[in-house]
Amino acid sequence: MATRAAAGAAVTGAAVVALLSAGFALYGPPLDAVLERAFWLNKAHSIKDMETTFQLVRNIIPPLTTKKHKGQDGRIGVVGGCQEYTGAPYFAAISALKVGADLSHVFCTREAAPVIKSYSPELIVHPVLDSPNAVQDVGKWLPRLHALVVGPGLGRDHVLLSTVKGILEVSRARDVPVIIDADGLWLIAQQPALIQGYQKAVLTPNHMEFSRLSEAVLGDPVDSSDPQEAVLRLSQALGNVTVVRKGERDVISDGKQVLECSQEGSSRRCGGQGDLLSGSLGVLVHWALLAGPEKTNGFSPLLVAAFGACSLTRQCSRQAFQKHGRSTTTTDMIAEVGPAFTSLFET
Numbered sequence: 001m002a003t004r005a006a007a008g009a010a011v012t013g014a015a016v017v018a019l020l021s022a023g024f025a026l027y028g029p030p031l032d033a034v035l036e037r038a039f040w041l042n043k044a045h046s047i048k049d050m051e052t053t054f055q056l057v058r059n060i061i062p063p064l065t066t067k068k069h070k071g072q073d074g075r076i077g078v079v080g081g082c083q084e085y086t087g088a089p090y091f092a093a094i095s096a097l098k099v100g101a102d103l104s105h106v107f108c109t110r111e112a113a114p115v116i117k118s119y120s121p122e123l124i125v126h127p128v129l130d131s132p133n134a135v136q137d138v139g140k141w142l143p144r145l146h147a148l149v150v151g152p153g154l155g156r157d158h159v160l161l162s163t164v165k166g167i168l169e170v171s172r173a174r175d176v177p178v179i180i181d182a183d184g185l186w187l188i189a190q191q192p193a194l195i196q197g198y199q200k201a202v203l204t205p206n207h208m209e210f211s212r213l214s215e216a217v218l219g220d221p222v223d224s225s226d227p228q229e230a231v232l233r234l235s236q237a238l239g240n241v242t243v244v245r246k247g248e249r250d251v252i253s254d255g256k257q258v259l260e261c262s263q264e265g266s267s268r269r270c271g272g273q274g275d276l277l278s279g280s281l282g283v284l285v286h287w288a289l290l291a292g293p294e295k296t297n298g299f300s301p302l303l304v305a306a307f308g309a310c311s312l313t314r315q316c317s318r319q320a321f322q323k324h325g326r327s328t329t330t331t332d333m334i335a336e337v338g339p340a341f342t343s344l345f346e347t
């Protein structure tokens with residue numbers, strides 16, 4: 001894992017090699033014209049840095065107590081699910097529950113709803129996304145939701161996408177955090193203004209989606225030789241929206257710093273892992289914002305939440321692969337959320 005802090009567009013100063021711990025101390029006051037990087041100096045340091053970041057994730061996790069009422073630990077909504085795709089919104093919504101949300105809602109099309117309901121009695125499923133009043137129908141739930149995951153199994157139907165545009169606008173107006181993935185990102189590549197400068201948005205592109213977004217927003221092809229720089233630039237160009245680029249290592253930036261998550265995962269690349277990530281992220285974003293920057297040592301809460309969700313997804317993948325090898329599927333990974341969460345964050 002490495003971190004980098006950059007200040008301002010005018011980067012003129014020397015690069016300062018520093019450890020992550022020094023990064024914590026330096027960050028906060030304006031770092032004008034300083035580009036600071038923490039490199040992997042050696043293995044011992046990288047393990048220590050990773051451990052430091054895990055501690056920040058542990059800091060944001062709300063304790064389980066008998067004093068709380070239902071809903072306090074998270075009411076998450078997933079916007080997606082249409083005739084062709086019903087698995088993705090299910091994976092995202094069930095992952096949110098498994099991580100520790102109290103309630104998980106899915107807002108999908110009429111046809112997709114009975115299918116998604118049949119997968120699980122634990123989800124609340126609203127068959128509203130293709131109704132003429134879809135934006136109002138989802139909008140009236142927003143005051144009760146802590147985060148919205150937009151995109152799993154959405155598809156590219158232009159009527160649905162224009163509904164989702166309306167949902168993003170009302171979410172933003174109500175200050176509801178949004179995690180955008182899959183075809184939600186396709187919409188953002190068409191209309192970046194929808195999330196431009198929205199500090200409570202997190203984008204989770206894979207390699208392809210990242211290239212498409214970068215070209216749409218920055219107007220030039222991605223420089224693949226420096227993924228950290230590429231993610232930092234995209235985040236800044238979007239007004240410091242948090243970007244999580246999934247890949248061999250996940251690279252995360254809030255426009256100021258860059259974190260890398262290289263927690264061991266597995267070589268399986270079955271569909272649905274991204275939904276596990278986006279659903280978990282919905283919960284962790286809520287917890288991180290509730291905890292605030294004093295619990296995250298000055299790091300952006302969304303950056304810490306993203307690191308937590310990336311490492312959790314990777315750990316689930318690793319544990320599932322140990323049991324099932326080549327036949328590992330996302331369902332096997334979701335079954336590992338509990339033990340993976342405990343081994344990473346509760347030991």
Ligand SMILES: *[C@@H]1O[C@H](CO)[C@@H](O)[C@H](O)[C@H]1NC(C)=O
Nearest residue numbers: 006007008009239240255256
């Ligand atoms: C994004 O962060 C950079 C680095 O701190 C800062 O210089 C810039 O003004 C920020 N941009 C916005 C739109 O907040």
